[in-house]
Amino acid sequence: MSAQAQVDAWLTRLAGERKASAHTVDSYRRDLAKLLRWMDAQGIGGFEALEPNRMRSFVAAEHRGGLSPKSLQRLLSSCRSLFRQLSREGLMAHDPLAGVRGPKVHRKLPQVLDVDEATTLVEAQGEGALNVRDRAMLELFYSSGLRLSELTGLHWVDLDLQAGEVRVLGKGSKTRIVPVGRHAVAALRALGEAEGMGPETPVFRGRGGAPINPRTVQLRLRTLAMQQGMAKHVHPHLLRHTFASHMLESSGDLRAVQELLGHADIATTQIYTHLDFQYLAKVYDAAHPRARRKT
Structure with a gap:
């Protein structure tokens, strides 16, 4: 062969x-x-x-x-x-990559929204069916840290609003159960009342009732952020980063955050510990008498 x-x-x-x-x-x-x-x-x-x-x-x-x-x-x-x-398969008797290492990658810390910025974004005011849908999307992104593909693939049968849970299909076709906060539950109920909640119906719909296109979600988030006067580039993964950072900052429980995000390797989640330390370092530099720089 x-x-x-x-x-x-x-x-x-x-x-x-x-x-x-x-x-x-x-x-x-x-x-x-x-x-x-x-x-x-x-x-x-x-x-x-x-x-x-x-x-x-x-x-x-x-x-x-x-x-x-x-x-x-x-x-x-x-x-x-x-x-x-x-x-x-018995087609290779040795490892051609034994001892071979690539160059060191300096991981760039993800940008996140602070709590006030996140609240301002998800509570953006508006009228009509489009605002109801957008509010539910934003609340769910920030509440549960979903990936874009997980959110666009949701059907109403995946949500248990009474229990405050959502079942998502993540990477590698792995299913996990994630909590849904009360504000997101309320926004999703409003969406269901406005558009209907058939079990196999997509939660977020595009044209013809099909699941919303991921590109549409990206464009809506960018538009809503601009309307709020936000300077940061807001995209679905930014809200996932924000969710992870705020959860870790409040709980300090790295394993729990790993499970919530659906990371197979905890090393992927550990980047948020560096992000949290970066924030603490800024607080230290600003507050400690022996750390303040001369101006």
Whole structure:
């Protein structure tokens, strides 16, 4: 089997057995296409001929070509996933990436809204059916920290407004139950009364009653933020970041926040501990007599 055929088989397995999203599969395909092109240029016929020094040369070539440290780390992750699968199938007897490390990625802390900004945004005043829908979307984003895809995929059967809970389908087709705050419950009830609450009906509807388009949600959030005079670029993931930061700041319970966000790896959640420390450092610099800078 050729190297290209092995990649195609792996991508088919990802989409089928592992139920990876189309976006994830496309990312793997783009990354592995880089490896295949490099192998072809080097005259390397198959993956079994790869070894750590060659893979270091591959990473160096991509780095010289302008690939960022973050993209290089993702590229290496894609290659590792493929090589692990080939090893499980007995098609590779060694690890070509043994000891190979990509450049260090300096993680950029996510921007968040403070409590007053978040309250101003979600309580934006308006009239008509569009405002009722927008209020429910904003309240649910901030109340429960949902991803954009999770919110647009909701149906009324997924909500238990009496118990204050929502069942969402997250990454990797994993289901989790997330609390819904009282303000979000009230906004969702108002939406249901205005538009109907059939069990299989999408909670947030677009044209023809279909689930609302993610791009529509993004544009509405940006418009509402501009109407409130907010300087920050407001988008769905900003509200998820804001939810996580405010929860961690108030509770200090990293594991609980991990569960609420649906993070498979707690290291992903830990970025919010750095964000919280950044806030504390600002308070310290402003308040401590021995920390204040001379003006």
